[in-house]
Amino acid sequence: xxxxxxTHVDWTxxxxxxxxxxxxxxxxxxxxxxxxxxxxxxxxxxAGVQVLLERSYYGEEIKGRLLSVEDLRAQVMELIPLxxxxxxxxxxxLLERMLIADGEVTLTxxxxxxxxxxxxxxxxxxxxxxxxxxxxxxxxxxxxxxxMAMNSQEYSRTRDLLFHYDAMIMSLLxxxxxxxxxxPIYTFIREVMGRDDPVAINLARxxxxxxxxxxxxxxxxxxxxxxxxxxxxxxxSAISREETFILKLSQxxxxxxxxxxxxxxxxxxxxxxxVLDGFLRPEYDVLEATEDLRMLAKQGVSLQEMETVMAxxxxxxxxxxxxxxxxxxxxCTPHWIGLRADLQH
Numbered sequence: 001x002x003x004x005x006x007t008h009v010d011w012t013x014x015x016x017x018x019x020x021x022x023x024x025x026x027x028x029x030x031x032x033x034x035x036x037x038x039x040x041x042x043x044x045x046x047a048g049v050q051v052l053l054e055r056s057y058y059g060e061e062i063k064g065r066l067l068s069v070e071d072l073r074a075q076v077m078e079l080i081p082l083x084x085x086x087x088x089x090x091x092x093x094l095l096e097r098m099l100i101a102d103g104e105v106t107l108t109x110x111x112x113x114x115x116x117x118x119x120x121x122x123x124x125x126x127x128x129x130x131x132x133x134x135x136x137x138x139x140x141x142x143x144x145x146x147x148m149a150m151n152s153q154e155y156s157r158t159r160d161l162l163f164h165y166d167a168m169i170m171s172l173l174x175x176x177x178x179x180x181x182x183x184p185i186y187t188f189i190r191e192v193m194g195r196d197d198p199v200a201i202n203l204a205r206x207x208x209x210x211x212x213x214x215x216x217x218x219x220x221x222x223x224x225x226x227x228x229x230x231x232x233x234x235x236x237s238a239i240s241r242e243e244t245f246i247l248k249l250s251q252x253x254x255x256x257x258x259x260x261x262x263x264x265x266x267x268x269x270x271x272x273x274x275v276l277d278g279f280l281r282p283e284y285d286v287l288e289a290t291e292d293l294r295m296l297a298k299q300g301v302s303l304q305e306m307e308t309v310m311a312x313x314x315x316x317x318x319x320x321x322x323x324x325x326x327x328x329x330x331x332c333t334p335h336w337i338g339l340r341a342d343l344q345h
């Protein structure tokens with residue numbers, strides 16, 4: 001999902017839970033521009049196709065070429081047997097639900113919205129409102145091709161590869177905060193797809209876009225972001241000032257990244273949960289609040305700013321125990337910016 005970076009707001013508005021909510025709202029705004037006929041609708045015209053192209057994955061991939069309705073439909077249909085195999089887990093789940101429900105589902109979960117945007121960007125689905133509900137509809141012409149691809153042995157085999165690939169990328173994002181797309185794409189086409197050609201690269205980029213938060217680097221590249229990284233420009237600029245950035249990883253680090261908690265972070269996490277439990281405002285969950293504070297610590301946010309964020313979560317004044325637990329969290333949590341020193345061993 002495209003990250004719409006917000007700057008010049010205080011850290012209470014840049015916690016991971018607050019940013020997740022803002023990302024979902026931004027995605028909802030983008031999706032509202034997609035209402036209307038889809039590529040496989042009977043009333044689609046060549047002029048309408050150009051509008052769809054600009055909003056789809058094909059827009060960047062075909063580099064400004066004009067296509068007719070028939071040409072674009074043929075491209076989409078030709079790619080489906082291969083493309084279905086490399087969908088994100090969220091997209092696969094939504095497609096299964098739509099196929100069971102004769103091609104239409106009512107969207108009820110915020111967590112689905114990234115997958116919804118991806119399926120619309122592939123030109124497979126349309127979205128519209130029915131009273132207060134969002135309805136996602138799969139073009140009927142695609143039901144059988146998608147179903148056949150999902151029932152193939154290659155689909156089942158590749159889901160396991162994708163699971164391990166995505167676990168690795170999420171681990172690296174937890175360790176580093178961000179990743180440029182070059183290495184993840186290389187790993188995807190080599191170890192997951194087993195081929196290296198323009199189609200494979202495009203499908204790898206689509207998988208990254210549909211699975212992770214990302215921003216663009218100005219050269220048509222993607223920078224994958226951890227959901228808790230509030231200010232990617234600050235972290236990227238800090239690393240770019242150095243001559244080299246070497247990441248040497250241990251199995252313990254990778255396992256901790258996959259779990260979203262390093263071994264040395266566990267006692268800090270438990271202590272923070274212990275002092276916050278029972279004293280948070282009703283809208284906060286203790287695990288979510290503690291994770292928000294840990295993500296701030298990983299970015300090098302000052303202790304004073306973290307105290308302000310913690311105070312905004314509480315229904316009481318911060319106690320001495322809370323402040324001590326927060327100070328320990330601030331001082332002992334590995335920073336994303338400081339990983340260079342931590343990882344060279």
